[in-house]
Amino acid sequence: MSKKLKMSPLKICTHSGTFHADESLAVYMLRTLKQFKDSDLIRSRKEADWDASDIVVDVSGKYDGKKYFDHHQRDFSDVFGPGFKTKLSSAGLVYKHYGKQIIKENLEIDNDKEIDFLYDRVYKDFIEAVDANDNGINKYDDQDQLKPNFRDRNFQLSSVVSNLNPSWIIDPTDADFDKAFEKASEIMGFAFMNYLEYMGKSFLPAKQYVEAAIGSRHEVDPSGKIIVLDRFVPWKEHLYNLEKELGIEGEILYVLFADSSSAWRIACVPVSASSFDSRQKLPEPWRGVRDDALSELTGVPGCIFVHAAGFIGGAKSKEAVVKLAQMAL
Known part of the structure; x- marks a missing residue:
């Protein structure tokens, strides 16, 4: 052998x-x-x-x-x-x-x-x-x-x-x-x-989540300008590409997602992936205001913050950030 x-x-x-x-x-x-x-x-x-x-x-x-x-x-x-x-x-x-x-x-x-x-x-x-x-x-x-x-x-x-x-x-x-x-x-x-x-x-793998969120955007708000991600995923580049594919470039203004602390974020969509400017910032009177003061100002319970530059904010629940986004429109 x-x-x-x-x-x-x-x-x-x-x-x-x-x-x-x-x-x-x-x-x-x-x-x-x-x-x-x-x-x-x-x-x-x-x-x-x-x-x-x-x-x-x-x-x-x-x-x-x-x-x-x-x-x-x-x-x-x-x-x-x-x-x-x-x-x-x-x-x-x-x-x-x-x-x-x-x-x-x-x-x-x-x-x-x-x-x-x-x-x-x-x-x-x-x-x-x-x-x-x-x-x-x-x-x-x-x-x-x-x-x-x-x-x-x-x-x-x-x-x-x-x-x-x-x-x-x-x-x-x-x-x-x-x-x-x-x-x-x-x-x-x-x-x-x-x-x-x-x-x-x-x-x-993040693309499928962004795609699903865009597909159900009218269930969040009739305008279709808000999308909700039930978990954070890298979304910016996928959003731009999918908007282009669907012929809705520039229409989505706010992306809502759960963050690592179980709270929720409202992020303004940037003008481009590398830009610090947003398609539509959160209202100026909200910027730099926090917690109870922000809840009192907006009338939305559970607010946490809106950044002083107006490109992102946070609240304790999904319902709260949806309401903030609808008001911001």
């Missing part, structure tokens, strides 16, 4: 010495996949080590989308896809080819539409900033530009990773760099997975 041959673990190779955020993340992303789960990491600038590896990132001067994923070639100018202009780094290259597989395996999602949405969104909100940072691309083309070239609110990690490189004072060895690289990869991976899981397990 013949014995089964033990398969050798796959080998991921990246360059030795000083490391950066892009290959730290690229290696982490590959390691989340079943095929690379138990892989060995080789950090080397030797061609013999590249040849002996199964996948090579951020080194070799080659890119073929199969084994080699380097972006340092003089003629390299690849971007994520149509509409993008940020040149890819090793993180972007790995994500471009393995991103959908990473999403599918880590989030256990089979819905192609959801995978496509997350694939594009995670690149825009996380990976593109890594690519831009590694390639020395400014966020703005000039100081007077109002619209940025890419989003970086979820990426402020490049300096953290850079500072993990061993100090020249200790005359570091390759082993010192290799040990520090593992920590850098762990940090980049933690941040990436935290955002990926938020998008896949929190943001996406």
